[in-house]
Amino acid sequence: MRRSEDFSTSYDRLTRPLVREHGELRPATWEEALDRAAAGFRQGVDRHGPNSFGMLSCARATNEMNFVAQKFARVVVGTNNVDSCNRTCHAPSVAGLAAAFGSGGGTSSYSEVEDTDLIVIWGGNPRFAHPIFFQHVLKGVRNGAKLFVVDPRRTPTAEWADRWFGLNVGTDIPLAHAVGREILHAGLANESFVERATSGFDEYRALVEPWTLAAAEAETGVPAEAIRELAHTYARAERAQLCWTLGITEHHNATDNVRSLINLSLLTGHVGRHGSGLNPLRGQNNVQGGGDMGAIPDRLAGFQDILDAEVRASFERVWGREIQDRKGLNLTQMFEAMEEGELKTLYVIGENPVQSEPETHKTTARLRALDHLVVQDIFLTRTAELADVVLPASAAWCESDGTFTNSERRVQLVRKALEPPEGARDDIEIMCAIATRLGHEWERPAAEEIWDEVRSLSPMHRGMSYARLAELDGIQWPCYSEDSLEPSYLHSRLWSKDPEERGAPAPFGIVGHSPPVDLLDEDFPFRLTTGRRLDDYNTGVQTGGFSSPLRRGELLDLSPEDAAKLGIEDGETVRVTSRRGSVLVPASITESMRPGLVFMTFHFPHQVDTQLLTIDATDPIAGTAEYKAAAVQIERIGPRPGQQAPSERRDAPDEALR
Amino acid sequence: MTTPVLLPTPRRLIDATIDGETVRVPEGTTVLEACESVGTEVPTLCYGDTLTPRNACRVCVVEVEGARTLAPACSRKLEAGMSVATDSERVRHSRKMVLELLGSSVDLSTTPKVPEWMERYEAEPERFGPRAEPAALGVRDARRAGEHEPGDGAVAETVEQPAKVDNDLYVRDYSKCIMCYKCVDACGDQWQNSFAIGVAGRGFDARISTEHDVELPDSACVYCGNCIEVCPTGALSFATEFDMRKAGTWDEEKQTETTTVCTYCGVGCNVTLHVQENEIVKVSSPHDNPVTHGNLCIKGRFGFQHVQRRGGG
Numbered sequence: 001m002r003r004s005e006d007f008s009t010s011y012d013r014l015t016r017p018l019v020r021e022h023g024e025l026r027p028a029t030w031e032e033a034l035d036r037a038a039a040g041f042r043q044g045v046d047r048h049g050p051n052s053f054g055m056l057s058c059a060r061a062t063n064e065m066n067f068v069a070q071k072f073a074r075v076v077v078g079t080n081n082v083d084s085c086n087r088t089c090h091a092p093s094v095a096g097l098a099a100a101f102g103s104g105g106g107t108s109s110y111s112e113v114e115d116t117d118l119i120v121i122w123g124g125n126p127r128f129a130h131p132i133f134f135q136h137v138l139k140g141v142r143n144g145a146k147l148f149v150v151d152p153r154r155t156p157t158a159e160w161a162d163r164w165f166g167l168n169v170g171t172d173i174p175l176a177h178a179v180g181r182e183i184l185h186a187g188l189a190n191e192s193f194v195e196r197a198t199s200g201f202d203e204y205r206a207l208v209e210p211w212t213l214a215a216a217e218a219e220t221g222v223p224a225e226a227i228r229e230l231a232h233t234y235a236r237a238e239r240a241q242l243c244w245t246l247g248i249t250e251h252h253n254a255t256d257n258v259r260s261l262i263n264l265s266l267l268t269g270h271v272g273r274h275g276s277g278l279n280p281l282r283g284q285n286n287v288q289g290g291g292d293m294g295a296i297p298d299r300l301a302g303f304q305d306i307l308d309a310e311v312r313a314s315f316e317r318v319w320g321r322e323i324q325d326r327k328g329l330n331l332t333q334m335f336e337a338m339e340e341g342e343l344k345t346l347y348v349i350g351e352n353p354v355q356s357e358p359e360t361h362k363t364t365a366r367l368r369a370l371d372h373l374v375v376q377d378i379f380l381t382r383t384a385e386l387a388d389v390v391l392p393a394s395a396a397w398c399e400s401d402g403t404f405t406n407s408e409r410r411v412q413l414v415r416k417a418l419e420p421p422e423g424a425r426d427d428i429e430i431m432c433a434i435a436t437r438l439g440h441e442w443e444r445p446a447a448e449e450i451w452d453e454v455r456s457l458s459p460m461h462r463g464m465s466y467a468r469l470a471e472l473d474g475i476q477w478p479c480y481s482e483d484s485l486e487p488s489y490l491h492s493r494l495w496s497k498d499p500e501e502r503g504a505p506a507p508f509g510i511v512g513h514s515p516p517v518d519l520l521d522e523d524f525p526f527r528l529t530t531g532r533r534l535d536d537y538n539t540g541v542q543t544g545g546f547s548s549p550l551r552r553g554e555l556l557d558l559s560p561e562d563a564a565k566l567g568i569e570d571g572e573t574v575r576v577t578s579r580r581g582s583v584l585v586p587a588s589i590t591e592s593m594r595p596g597l598v599f600m601t602f603h604f605p606h607q608v609d610t611q612l613l614t615i616d617a618t619d620p621i622a623g624t625a626e627y628k629a630a631a632v633q634i635e636r637i638g639p640r641p642g643q644q645a646p647s648e649r650r651d652a653p654d655e656a657l658r
Numbered sequence: 659m660t661t662p663v664l665l666p667t668p669r670r671l672i673d674a675t676i677d678g679e680t681v682r683v684p685e686g687t688t689v690l691e692a693c694e695s696v697g698t699e700v701p702t703l704c705y706g707d708t709l710t711p712r713n714a715c716r717v718c719v720v721e722v723e724g725a726r727t728l729a730p731a732c733s734r735k736l737e738a739g740m741s742v743a744t745d746s747e748r749v750r751h752s753r754k755m756v757l758e759l760l761g762s763s764v765d766l767s768t769t770p771k772v773p774e775w776m777e778r779y780e781a782e783p784e785r786f787g788p789r790a791e792p793a794a795l796g797v798r799d800a801r802r803a804g805e806h807e808p809g810d811g812a813v814a815e816t817v818e819q820p821a822k823v824d825n826d827l828y829v830r831d832y833s834k835c836i837m838c839y840k841c842v843d844a845c846g847d848q849w850q851n852s853f854a855i856g857v858a859g860r861g862f863d864a865r866i867s868t869e870h871d872v873e874l875p876d877s878a879c880v881y882c883g884n885c886i887e888v889c890p891t892g893a894l895s896f897a898t899e900f901d902m903r904k905a906g907t908w909d910e911e912k913q914t915e916t917t918t919v920c921t922y923c924g925v926g927c928n929v930t931l932h933v934q935e936n937e938i939v940k941v942s943s944p945h946d947n948p949v950t951h952g953n954l955c956i957k958g959r960f961g962f963q964h965v966q967r968r969g970g971g
Binding site: 110111131138256283286288378399405406412413414416418421474527534535537542544546548549 | 825849851875879880917919921922923927928935936944947956963964965967
């Protein structure tokens with residue numbers, strides 16, 4: 001049998017708690033570990049107040065676990081400092097959609113993608129990253145929809161497209177503005193919708209006026225005629241879907257990117273109707289749900305504003321503790337607060353920021369500076385290696401009951417199929433044990449009891465009993481009552497003739513172009529962008545467990561033109577250097593790359609630590625880092641690949657280079 | 659607030675008879691669906707609830723009064739006034755023949771319900787004689803159309819050959835293949851659109867093949883396993899199932915099936931975990947799920963090993 005070369009490191013499950021003693025982690029009993037976890041938190045709060053505590057909740061755990069985690073932060077500790085790696089991917093989608101429409105979810109459903117006339121996928125490669133969503137796209141294409149793909153790379157998704165718009169990295173706003181301007185100048189805007197349902201149109205028209213087709217071509221690299229076609233096709237389509245993923249959101253100005261796309265839907269009325277809408281595709285199984293449950297610093301469960309006293313009052317009545325009337329720190333701010341010495345204790349559940357945050361060195365140093373770090377995970381991750389207490393958890397998706405919420409806002413039941421390994425405990429059980437030690441006698445509730453508490457506090461989840469979720473294959477939010485279901489798309493109110501029903505108009509986002517922070521120059525002439533491949537996932541902790549025949553390890557994708565210019569052969573190991581770090585990586589020559597553009601994943605951090613190259617410039621509104629645009633140089637290091645044993649190639653990026 | 663509600667196109671109800679009993683179903687219902695609605699069992703092999711009927715296996719044929727030929731129940735639509743017999747002499751004879759021809763040439767040991775059907779239709783596959791020796795690996799794949807030599811009748815021709823094990827995730831055991839085309843359709847334009855497999859050869863030499871019969875890792879296969887999901891005979895199976903069957907440890911009676919949600923991206927695919935002795939041995943997806951329609955990707959289908967690395971730590 002041919003076995004794929006094992007590029008990943010597979011982890012064993014954690015089955016014993018670990019505590020740090022004389023600088024080393026050693027096994028401990030659950031009692032000791034829980035006592036130490038609680039004592040560290042208590043001490044931090046006593047000395048520095050509740051806002052010196054931070055909670056990183058898990059976008060892969062259940063809604064129920066996320067609800068309990070944010071409740072732990074708000075009730076047991078008394079802070080709003082709770083966030084998740086939601087921040088590293090799709091917080092801008094939530095922020096952008098909420099700013100326009102008042103709620104932070106995608107507006108359409110997968111089935112509507114099958115029943116539309118134009119599908120625009122902007123900054124995403126769902127053929128690889130969301131394969132089953134892409135099956136719905138292909139159904140739509142086979143039903144006659146046109147498919148346009150906007151992406152710097154000619155991705156496997158783009159291979160299916162009627163048109164591919166290969167723009168320069170970080171020029172999404174100029175492209176979107178030029179599309180908007182062209183729609184306006186061609187008289188194709190939906191004037192009655194703009195007038196009735198939106199605000200800020202005059203400013204928007206002035207904002208996009210400078211972005212002529214020629215100006216946009218110069219900035220984006222997309223031919224003027226293609227931009228014109230995108231504008232006309234989108235505006236003329238009876239129904240159109242605009243979908244995006246991390247190509248839009250992993251930028252320093254990500255929320256602005258999202259707003260610039262939403263603007264196009266407002267201009268044409270492609271929102272709030274069956275088959276017309278906006279779809280941010282979420283990268284982790286419960287990113288949507290984690291935010292919906294209030295495991296974010298500025299919202300309570302059901303996406304309710306934490307600054308609203310009435311909202312807080314309804315939670316305070318049930319929880320019996322006052323909630324701070326200010327937003328907590330988001331993930332990015334928490335890391336900054338660690339450096340400034342304001343955040344002293346951190347409770348990390350199922351997250352691996354050492355490997356998922358940009359600039360690994362900086363993240364590690366900040367975590368080391370904490371007084372007390374508790375990590376609860378199923379593996380001893382790089383982050384767990386830094387902890388004072390490590391608590392072995394169960395795997396949410398198959399070892400616990402609960403619910404996840406997907407990218408189309410569908411809440412679905414998660415069911416326990418396996419017993420966790422002996423010694424590992426359920427996330428919620430662990431949190432309850434720590435809460436009890438901190439003076440809040442939390443009995444371990446059943447998942448359904450937690451869910452019923454969510455339903456009692458969150459109007460948009462109210463109608464979703466477990467029985468109903470089982471019966472209906474999940475339910476999309478909002479669902480206000482047990483007797484009814486809402487349409488599969490959001491914001492139909494915007495089409496109402498009655499101003500009262502129509503409610504608040506959706507504002508155009510007045511956002512300007514801001515090129516990538518990491519500038520290209522003679523020393524760093526190549527634009528490095530990052531993403532996922534089909535068979536691997538994030539930092540590889542999960543996918544490292546199975547032997548994928550497709551896996552080739554970390555590679556630097558580059559264009560045949562650049563390879564020829566640099567004299568690089570396919571498979572040859574090259575040195576990639578950014579202003580922050582340097583790695584060695586085998587080159588892969590592919591026509592999906594345009595000259596000047598190179599691509600890596602971050603699936604194989606033990607082989608090649610891509611995050612040494614990326615930049616942590618962050619979006620000021622949502623706090624997402626600019627993973628998608630680093631400036632790098634590429635050098636041959638010779639000798640030729642044939643003279644090198646594969647094992648040496650793999651071991652090459654050793655500590656000395658870091 | 660008023661919002662438009664989408665309703666399916668209304669369908670007229672029609673009356674017809676199945677085995678003498680009147681049924682009333684919406685227009686467009688297939689004979690198979692109508693039979694299921696009144697509890698009449700019709701055997702099927704190539705029919706797939708998520709696929710367009712291929713009419714390949716002919717085991718579901720029924721007799722439509724007035725029709726010259728038997729009709730496949732899976733694709734024939736019921737019409738007003740139609741009279742259908744599902745257990746007539748002609749139907750029984752035809753199903754018996756289909757089962758005998760398949761049973762004599764294909765390994766049906768992992769095809770559900772076959773022994774029951776064999777008994778019901780009094781099929782005797784062994785009457786074609788002892789089974790011929792299996793072909794060596796690659797021999798059937800090398801056969802060219804028009805070069806097939808008919809046997810002498812002393813042994814029953816067979817499609818048996820060694821299983822193809824060329825990757826760690828799933829096994830292709832074409833001794834069990836009845837050429838129903840479902841894997842080809844799932845891989846092709848009906849779902850996955852990868853087009854990694856197709857039908858090569860003609861007549862008895864026809865077989866499922868990758869392009870130029872390359873091994874899977876060199877083909878267009880993306881290991882979604884959506885072919886395994888639809889395979890009716892077990893010709894395509896998880897490597898775990900294949901290995902456990904070989905070791906004699908595969909025991910469906912000891913297995914639980916629990917449907918949960920995939921742990922990877924945010925699409926929210928429903929995965930059914932088949933668990934034996936606290937180990938995931940196979941993953942499928944509900945065919946009626948609105949997110950997946952029974953389809954998964956490589957991560958959802960095969961990316962479960964990390965949770966059961968319980969070696970220590």
